[in-house]
Amino acid sequence: MPKTSTKSNAKRYEQQWDVSSDSDPTAYYTVSLTREGQLICHCWPFLRNRECKHVRRVQAGEIAPRGQTVAAPPWMTPVSSTAIAVSKLRLVLANVRCVTPVADKAEAEISAVKVPPLPLGNEHFLLTVLYDLLQLGVAWSALQKRFKVPREITPEWVTYYIAEYGRLIYGPLQEGRFQGWEYIPPEGV
Numbered sequence: 001m002p003k004t005s006t007k008s009n010a011k012r013y014e015q016q017w018d019v020s021s022d023s024d025p026t027a028y029y030t031v032s033l034t035r036e037g038q039l040i041c042h043c044w045p046f047l048r049n050r051e052c053k054h055v056r057r058v059q060a061g062e063i064a065p066r067g068q069t070v071a072a073p074p075w076m077t078p079v080s081s082t083a084i085a086v087s088k089l090r091l092v093l094a095n096v097r098c099v100t101p102v103a104d105k106a107e108a109e110i111s112a113v114k115v116p117p118l119p120l121g122n123e124h125f126l127l128t129v130l131y132d133l134l135q136l137g138v139a140w141s142a143l144q145k146r147f148k149v150p151r152e153i154t155p156e157w158v159t160y161y162i163a164e165y166g167r168l169i170y171g172p173l174q175e176g177r178f179q180g181w182e183y184i185p186p187e188g189v
C-alpha cells in the first residue's frame with residue numbers, strides 16, 4: 001500500500017529565523033528553510049528575485065533559529081574588561097545579562113556601568129541597552145557615538161519602543177555562555 005500524504009501534520013518548514021529589519025527595528029522578516037532545503041524570505045527584494053540580506057544573514061549564522069538556544073558566537077565569549085568613558089559614568093564591557101550599575105560601596109553612588117556584549121543584528125537588545133543607559137542618565141550624544149546608533153532613532157523613540165514591547169536581555173550565564181534570551185514584558189520594565 002502506498003504511503004499516504006502526511007501533509008496535515010507535517011511541518012511546513014524545517015526551520016525558521018526572525019531577522020530584524022535594518023530600516024525599521026520594529027519589523028522582522030521571517031526566513032524559512034523549506035523541506036527541499038531552500039531558504040526563502042518574504043521581503044520585497046526576495047520576492048522579486050533580488051539579493052536578500054535576511055537570507056544572507058541566516059546563511060552567515062548570525063541569527064539563532066526560532067525556539068533554539070543561542071549558540072556562543074565569538075562576540076559572546078568572555079570578555080576582558082574594557083573601560084570607555086561616557087559622560088561621567090564609565091561603561092565597562094562585561095558578561096552581564098543586561099546593563100548593570102556598579103555602586104561605589106563607600107559612597108553608595110554609581111561609579112560604573114557594566115554593559116553586556118551586543119549580539120549582532122538584534123535591534124531589540126540594542127534598544128534595551130540604550131533604554132537602560134538613558135535611565136541611568138547617560139547622555140544620548142555619548143550613546144550615539146559609542147553604539148553607532150542610526151540617526152533616525154531618538155531617545156523618545158527608544159523609550160516608546162521599550163514601553164510598548166518590553167525589554168530583551170540575555171538568559172542566564174552558564175559556563176561562559178548566555179542561555180538564550182529573556183523577554184521582560186512592558187509591565188515588568
Ligand SMILES: [Zn+2]
Binds near residue numbers: 041042044054
Ligand atoms: Zn529578505
